[in-house]
Amino acid sequence: MNARNWFLPRRRTLPPLPVATRYRLPTGRRRLHLAPPFLLEDYVPRYMTLSSVDAAKKRSSAYAHLRNCNLCPRLCGVNRYETTGVCLIGAETAKVNVIAPHFGEEPCIQGHNGSGSVFFSMCNLRCVFCQNHDISHQRNGQDLTPEELGDWYVKLQDVGNVHNINLITPEHVVPQVALSILHARDNGLTVPVIYNTSAYDSLESLKLLDGLVDIYLPDFKVWEPATSKRLLKADDYAAAARESIKAMHAQVGDLCFTGDGVAKKGLLVRHLVMPGYENEGARIMQFLAEEVSKDCFVNIMEQYHPDAHVGKPKRRTCNRKAEAGEEAEEKRYAEINRAVSEDEVSAVRRAAEEAGLWRFCDPPKHGGWNI
Secondary structure (H helix, E strand, O other): OOHHHOOOOOOOOOOOOOHHHHOEOOOOOEOOOOOOOOEEOOOOOHHHHOOHHHHHHHHHHHHHHHHOOOOOOOOOOOOOOOOOOOOOOOOOOEEEEEEEEEOOOOHHHHOOOOEEEEEEOOOOOOOOOOOOHHHHOOOOOEEEOHHHHHHHHHHHHHOOOOOOEEEEOOHHHHHHHHHHHHHHHHOOOOOOEEEEEOOOOOHHHHHHHOOOOOEEEEEOOOOOHHHHHHHOOOOOHHHHHHHHHHHHHHHHOEOEEEOOOOEEEEEEEEEEOOOOOHHHHHHHHHHHHHHHOOOOEEEEEOOOOOOOOOOOEOHHHHHHHHHOOOOOOOEOOHHHOOOOOHHHHHHHHHHHHHHOOOEEOOOOOOOOOOO
16 A cells, blocks of 8 residues: 555445436435436437338338227227218328427427427317317318428428427327328438327327337326316326326437437426316326326426317307397306416426426526526
8 A cells, every 4th residue: 555645544436326316416306407317419310210121010000090090099990091080180191280490389399490390280189278279170271191291391300490390289190190200201301200299199109109209298188087078078088198198208208308408309298287277287297206207397387378169158148148138248168267377387386396296397597598
């Protein structure tokens, strides 16, 4: 032993701590969203790693789904080459309302250049408060084949310089989406693909998307079957959403970023807080923490406002009072005919933190870009 340091205590070599522990503060919270294991040096989209054999299997499966549609929990079972189901969309094309770079998403999704958003028309839900009801409840837009869709993805990438391709409300056109991604891959697409969904998906549909989608962006709306039956017109919504979100997380894991703060892969769950339904929001947060991951990236949204059918006069009441010469006052879905309160949003956030969630899409505190 060196005579100069014989009096120093010998160092013990300890095994490295697990990654999940190394990046926690003394209180148990981690330092940053943008830290290992959530920081990527680089990222190659999943669809680029598919072999030609796997791509061929995806194409074959897509056509099979269209001949006996089981793409969502409604399980219409129709041959969409001959007729349509609840979504009113056939097999050979998808109806698209808007294709453009979009700056209304989370900062980690839109980045500096925007998200290459594709808004599909129609939906497999009938949310009475839908804030995109002119798109999701009406057959507006243009009909595009999967090949034409794929060409638009490449154009968004090459001309719009977007960070990703963001497929919005695509649950009912998953086969067309799968075919379009494979076509775009063969024609130069290299950015991540986002599946932006209501979470009312079937497991068969998600199986078809496995290997094609990099980021799943589901919106978990409500928890109780009675609520989803009244407001979404689907009493099995919550059960389907739970299974779908777990399957999404199994495919892509927790949300990860490159050093520029732009998300590249993983799961980001949105929850729009509804007036009077903060207890259901709390149940959703508890589910995410206990059955998905405490590292789940969550956006608790407060921008609910009455829309679509909410607040419109009740038809029978309106007609009856009109006959009596009185003013119609009764409104449809009156319990949600108001904005959400700060206390209701805070209650959901508090429930999320108590459940152990910590990765939230919060406004930046440093006056700069939120990563």
